[in-house]
Amino acid sequence: MSEFFATVARGLESLAARELSQLGAAKIESDFCGVRFEGDRRLLYRVNLWARLPFRILQVIDRFACPDADRLYAGIQSVDWSAYLTPACTLAVDATGRSRALNHSHYTALQVKNAIVDRQRQQFGDRSSVDVDRPDVRINVHIYRDRCTLSLDSSGTSLHRRGYRPAIGKAPLKETLAAALLDLSNWTPELPFLDPLCGSGTLPLEAAIEGLNIAPGSFRDRFGFQSWPDFDRPLWKALCAEAAASRLPGLKAPIAGSDRDRDVLDRARANARASQLDRYIHFACTDLANLDPPADCGVIVCNPPYGERIGDRRQLGEFYKLLGNVLKQRFKGWTAHILSGNKDLAQSIGLKSSRRTPISNGAIACQLLEYELY
Structure with missing residues (x-):
């Protein structure tokens, strides 16, 4: 050992x-x-x-x-x-x-x-x-x-670099953090998933990888241990074959992402194509004000701008208020999880959170806010 x-x-x-x-x-x-x-x-x-x-x-x-x-x-x-x-x-x-x-x-x-x-x-x-x-x-x-x-x-480059994301937007979530947010939201592949502010698509992509039981490392071309003198090539090939055989043929529930920025959404679609997941994820160019739920119930996870790297804080207050109104009025039966790095902006959502989980997004101290929508 x-x-x-x-x-x-x-x-x-x-x-x-x-x-x-x-x-x-x-x-x-x-x-x-x-x-x-x-x-x-x-x-x-x-x-x-x-x-x-x-x-x-x-x-x-x-x-x-x-x-x-x-x-x-x-x-x-x-x-x-x-x-x-x-x-x-x-x-x-x-x-x-x-x-x-x-x-x-x-x-x-x-x-x-x-x-x-x-x-x-x-x-x-x-x-x-x-x-x-x-x-x-x-x-x-x-x-x-x-x-x-x-x-x-043994990893070589950081494992958050899955290898499926050639196109990235401004201030993208690391894949590892996106996977953690899915875990913390208690989302399971049996539930519909939506990211209404999906950017370059990291959260829907990570959800699809989990939903299809794909090994995250299968997108990478190299790990550090493959250059070690004791590298066991037959064992590695066997593990990769085992992972490929365990992949599921389809999703149990829909996975969707939307964004109002067409250029950003093009990056999300490019990433889905690069990972051969484009037929499993529905991306839509939709303004938040016009967003409708894709199912009667499900889980929302999103990462709105905090005003640290993207966005004007004065305008963002209205945006967060709109987000809260859309969730309250149109997503009854859903559970929403919002990653916030700004307490003042989070208060603008206007909903009472049922749970707050401290989490870091790089150097930014954040909270994952959970809202049960009735």
Whole structure:
């Protein structure tokens, strides 16, 4: 059994822990912005392929004290790097956290890189080249209270980059956050789903992926572990084939998205085509004032502008009021979930929320507001 750490957005640790448990992880323990767990190689591949909430899956390979830069260098040099990369492999180092002596992530990463390539020169007479964009092996170093946790990044690029979204709008939701909002809304594929402010379509796309039981990682062309010396290609092919066979032929309930901006909606349709989900999602160019429910009941999840990056706050107050009126007058029998990063604007909705869940959208502290519409 190996030790792993799934990095997640702040506030989503418990949701991610539940998801990892469902995927078969053992000894699960939530931490700040992440979840520790244990498993074998099969689980590592499976989590990268199927997990909807984490950003990265790190495989922990060592821990040691590093009260200063010299001890960090010595600790990294003590690792037998031939088990993880050869001089023919490119590498990159990501550093997070800090201590009193190691308080600059770039300097920490440089120390780690120097220690690795110096060890390679001693052992092989050659060294790996650095490739910060697409390395064969990405190494993660986390410094906390004069201790170093050394890991391999099995994901490569962040898992929120599913690979299905070539066209994005302004301030798009990360796919991982969209998946979390669906979980927090208690939406299930048996219920109709609508995002009336869908932008480039991330929420409807994530709903369709879940509704069709598609592995989110199946859209990606590469994971970090595929460049590792111990990569088990037959196991990976078997897991991908298993995921493909588990895909459902159709949705149990309709999924829809609407937006008044035709250009933005064109991006949503382009993303649906790129993911081959266009025949499952109904996109409509509709002004919010003219919006009608696509079914008698269902779940609405939307992410209106907060006035931080998009929109004039004075005009947005009227927009939020309109949103509340449309929900109250036309969506009886539905449950609405609105992600808000502005308390004043949220009050303009004019409805009493039945639940408020704190959640972060990047650096913006938000709340997911739930409204039961009767």
